[in-house]
Amino acid sequence: MNGADVLCDALLAHGVDVCFANPGTSEMHFVAALDRRPDMRCILGLFEGVVTGAADGYGRMLRRPAATLLHTGPGLANGLANLHNARRAGSPIVNVVGDHAAYHLQYDAPLTTDIESLASPMSRYVRRLGSADEIAEGVADAYRRAMLSPGPATLILPADSAWSAASGHALGSLGEPLRPSPSADVVRDVADAIRSSGGRFAILVGDEAALEPGSMLTGRIASRFEGAVLAEVLPSRVARGRSRVSPTSIPYPVDLALQSLKDVEVLVLVGASEPVAFFAYPGKPSRLVPDGCKVIVLASRAEDQISALEALADEIGADTDLHVARPALEPLHLTGPLTPDALGELLARQLPEGAIVCDEGITAAARFRALSHRAAAHDSLSVPGGSIGGGIPLSVGAAVACPDRKVVNLQADGSGLYTVQGLWTEARENLDVLTIVLANRAYAILQGELRNLGVNEVGRNATRMMSLSDPTIDWVQLAKGFGVEARRVDTCEAFADVLSVAMRRTGPFLVECVI
C-alpha cells in the first residue's frame, strides 16, 4: 500500500466518493490508486475550471465534499477562478493538487511553482502532505476544515508521498463535524434588536439559512414583526419558488442596492456577511446599509444557523407554522422576437418542481429572477465570488450530486465561453442539464458600466473589447462539437416549444436563445 492508496481510502472513509479530475504525470500513482477503487467515481473535466466548478456545485447541493485531482501549479491555476467562487460560497471541497517529488523541487524543473502561494487566496486550508504516513491524518483534517470553515481545503500531494510505502491505514470519519451554536446572549440581543426596530429590519440569509428548513424559519421570524428576508447579491444557493419564503437578492447595481436597503434600521446576518458594493465607484459608498443601521450577526457560516434560527424563533414567539402559497403565474402566450423578459416569463412558467437553477445569466436573466418567487419550488445557485465561468461547471456538479432533479443552467453567452468545455462532461456523464444560452453577443454588463462613466460615444477599441460578434459565435455547433444536442431559437413561440420538450426529456441539451 502506497501513499496514493491511503489517500484514496481515506477519502472514501470520509464518504468522499466522487473525484472530479484532470490528471497529469505527477499524479499517475494517484490515478493508479483510484483505478484500484471502482467505488470512487472519477469524472474527467477537459479543463481544470470545469473540475473545480463541478466540485463547487456538488458541494453546494450535498453539503459534503467531492475531491478534485489537479496537476501541479498550472493545473491548480486553471481551477482557481471557480475555486474562488467555491470559497465565497462556503462550498466544501477536498482539493488535491499533485506536485513534484520533494527532492525534485530544488532542480526547478519546468512545472515547478509555489503552489502554496497560488492556493492560499482561494482556499480555507492548505497542507502539503510531506510523507505517505501523514496522508491519512491530512485527509481527515482537510475534510473537517472543508466542512467547518466551510470551503475548499487544498492538499498538496508530492509524487514521492504518493508512491512511497505507507505504514498507516486510512482513518475513518469521526462522525460529522458539528458547527457550534451561537450563545443564548447572542440570540437575545438579536431578538431585542428586531423587537425595537418597529418592523424596519431585514434578515440577510446565506449558507444553510437560505435553504430549507432555515429559509422557512427565517420567514416565520420575519413575519412575526413584518420584516424582510433578503439574499446576497449572488447567492451561493437559495431556496426559491411560490411555496417558499423566496428571499429577494440585493441588486447588483450599486444605486439599486442602496435603494433596497435604505429603510433598514436593523440588519440581521445569518450565514451571510454584511453586504457591500460589488465594485467601488467614485463618490459612492462601499457599505450598502444606511448610516445608523445596526448590523448584527445571529450566526456566521461557521456556526449552526438552524439551531440559532430555531432559538430566535422561540425567543420572539414566532408562529410555529408559516404557509407560503403564492399563486402560480397566469398562462401566457407570447409571440414575436425573443427578448430577455419574454424568456424569463416563459421559463418561470415551465420550470419543473425541484429544479436546480444555475444562474449565470448576468444582465439577461433579471426577469426570471424577479419572477422566481412565483415559479415552482427550486434551488438557485449563483457565483458568489463574482468570478464568471461558473455556470456550466456548477451545472455539472449539481447534476452529479442530484441525478433525479432537472438542472437548468441560465447562462450568459460571454461567461459561458470561459468554461464551455464542461458541456463535454455533461455529455459523457449523460447529465440532466438544460443549458439556456442567453446570446446577446456582448459583455452587456460592461457596456452598461461604460455608459455609467458617461461614455456614450464608443470607439473601435471599446467596442471590440465588449462585443462578442464579428464573428458570431455559434453555440449550436459548439455544443454539438462537445457531444451535446442543441437548437437555436429567436422567437417566443420557438423557445416555448423547445422548452416544453426539453423539460420532459432527460440528458444534456442546449438551447441558444438569440435575444
Added chain:
Amino acid sequence: MNGADVLCDALLAHGVDVCFANPGTSEMHFVAALDRRPDMRCILGLFEGVVTGAADGYGRMLRRPAATLLHTGPGLANGLANLHNARRAGSPIVNVVGDHAAYHLQYDAPLTTDIESLASPMSRYVRRLGSADEIAEGVADAYRRAMLSPGPATLILPADSAWSAASGHALGSLGEPLRPSPSADVVRDVADAIRSSGGRFAILVGDEAALEPGSMLTGRIASRFEGAVLAEVLPSRVARGRSRVSPTSIPYPVDLALQSLKDVEVLVLVGASEPVAFFAYPGKPSRLVPDGCKVIVLASRAEDQISALEALADEIGADTDLHVARPALEPLHLTGPLTPDALGELLARQLPEGAIVCDEGITAAARFRALSHRAAAHDSLSVPGGSIGGGIPLSVGAAVACPDRKVVNLQADGSGLYTVQGLWTEARENLDVLTIVLANRAYAILQGELRNLGVNEVGRNATRMMSLSDPTIDWVQLAKGFGVEARRVDTCEAFADVLSVAMRRTGPFLVECVI
C-alpha cells in the same frame, strides 16, 4: 488626464502598442482610456488564458512586450498557466491586472483576492500602482524588467489609481535596456573547457542564442571542435530548418534524455538552464548530465548572449562562416490511414519558408520534430513551462506579431481543448494560422506514463481519466462554432491535399487529423 490615460500613454511611449484584453468592471476607466487612443490595438480574448498565451507568443516573436488587461484576481488566475509558460520562456509581457479601489479592499467585496500572492509565482516583477502619480514610473520599471529579466512584469491597477487625476505625464522610453555582457574571464573559461573536452562537449541554447544570429554562431563554435548543439526539451523559440543549425531538443522521456547526454563531458549553457528531468521517477536521477560532467554558463538569459557567443567564437578561432544546407526531403507519396508519422513526413515537406510552428503536439508530433532540420527554415515555439493549453494562444500572438509569416499550430487535441476559445480571436483578427489538430482522442502521454508504472490492465477510472472519446469531440464543429473554417481528414491523401491548399491560402483554418 487620469491614471488610466497615463497608463495608456506610458505603454505607447515604450512602444507597447498591442493590448490583449479581457476586461471587467474595475478596468472600465482603462477601457475608456484605451478607447481614446486608437493607436493602441486592443485584441479581445474570450478567456484570460488566451490573453496571456497570446502575449507570450507576441513577446517571443518580437522580443518586446505586448500589454495585457485582466480583471482582478480570478481573471489573473485564468491567465496564470500561460503566464507560467511565458515566465519560463523569458517572454517579455507587461501584465496589467485591475483591482478594486484601494479603500474598497477592506470591505472584502466578492472579487477581493490577494493578487500579489497569485501573481508572484508566475511573474518576474509585481508592482501595485498605489496612485495615479506613480503609474508612469511603474510602467517604465515594468517595461525594463520585462525586457531584462526577461519575463512577465505584473502591474496591479487599483480602480481609484485609474480614475484619479494624474499630475505627471507619461515617461518615454529611455532607449532599449541593455543586457550586460559576460566578462572576458568567463569566455576564456568556457573556451578552455571546450578545448579540453576532446570534442565531448555540447552547447545547450535557449533564448536569443537559439535564434539567428545566435544559432549560427553556436554552430560555428560547435563545428570548430566537433561538439553538439542542443535545445531545451520544450524550447521557448528555436530556429530550425535545413539552412540552419537546427539544434536537437533534449528528449522528454527521462531515459532518452539521459541517453542523449551520456557522453557529454562539458555542457555549455547559453540562454538556457542546466537540463533536469521533467518529472521525478522512483530510482531515476533528477539531473540529466552524467556524473563528472562540467556544466559551465557562458551567458544567462539576463545577459547578452550574442556578444558572448561572438567573443567565444573569436577566442576559439571558429571559422567565420558556416554554410548549412541539408538536402530537402525527397518527395513522398503516402496513402492509407493517416498516422502521426505520416503526418510529420507530409508536414515537413510542405512547411513554407519562414513559417512559425507553435508546437504543442506532445506525443503525436515526434516525427515532425525529428524531420524539422530538413524542412524549410522556420521558428519553432513550444511550452517551456510544461503548462498545456499554450498552443492556440501562442499562435494568436505569433500571428499578430508577424502578420507576413504563416503560423502552423501543431496541436494535440487534449491540450488544445484547454484554450480552444482562442480560435475565435484567430477568426476575429483574421490571423494566418493553420491549426493541425492531432486527434488521437486521448491523453496519450499519460497512458504511456501509466504503463511506465507497470500498470498494464487499466480499469474504468483510469480509462475514463485518460481517454477523450465517449463522446468523440468534433473539432470541425468547434472551429466553425468559433468562426474558423475547418475540415476533418483521416487519410494521407486527404491530409496532403488539404495541406497544399491550406498553405496557399491566408487566414485561419483548422484541420482535424484523426490519427
